[in-house]
Amino acid sequence: MEAQRQGVLATMGADGRPRLVPICFVLGEGEDPLGRTLLYSPLDEKPKRSADPKDLQRVRDLLVLPAATVLVDRWDEDWTRLVWVRCYGVGELIEPEPREVEEHAAAIVALHAKYPQYRSQNLEGRPMIRIRIDRVVSWGNLEIVSPSETSSRGRRTRP
Numbered sequence: 001m002e003a004q005r006q007g008v009l010a011t012m013g014a015d016g017r018p019r020l021v022p023i024c025f026v027l028g029e030g031e032d033p034l035g036r037t038l039l040y041s042p043l044d045e046k047p048k049r050s051a052d053p054k055d056l057q058r059v060r061d062l063l064v065l066p067a068a069t070v071l072v073d074r075w076d077e078d079w080t081r082l083v084w085v086r087c088y089g090v091g092e093l094i095e096p097e098p099r100e101v102e103e104h105a106a107a108i109v110a111l112h113a114k115y116p117q118y119r120s121q122n123l124e125g126r127p128m129i130r131i132r133i134d135r136v137v138s139w140g141n142l143e144i145v146s147p148s149e150t151s152s153r154g155r156r157t158r159p
Contacts, residue, residue: 007072009091010070095127107130
């Protein structure tokens, strides 16, 4: 999952309809106190309908109903290599403020490493979405590695 460049975040709108949006993301280095994997998605400076990240619909959805699902997939013309991973969890905002500043900063370091485009954006001053993953469902052979999922030294990166 770490090797994939984008996923799709699903939240539930107030009208009961699912809302899907492509996201960039990183997995946290550690787990939360309950042993759940943490996924971070920035509310970056790419053009959006509102300049205020808290006015984004996905954020408003999570503030009302924090249930979130992230789908990450790997497409290949060779269908024996197809894979998807669906992560269910609880989404919330974290802020660059005293009680979350270290976690927020660590997520930014990981985002800078994975996405060089973020090095020129002010992620440090913006909230981000954290999803505490409590259930994972997958399909396909996760052990098959595609060329994009290996490091420059030819070693496999973490799934």
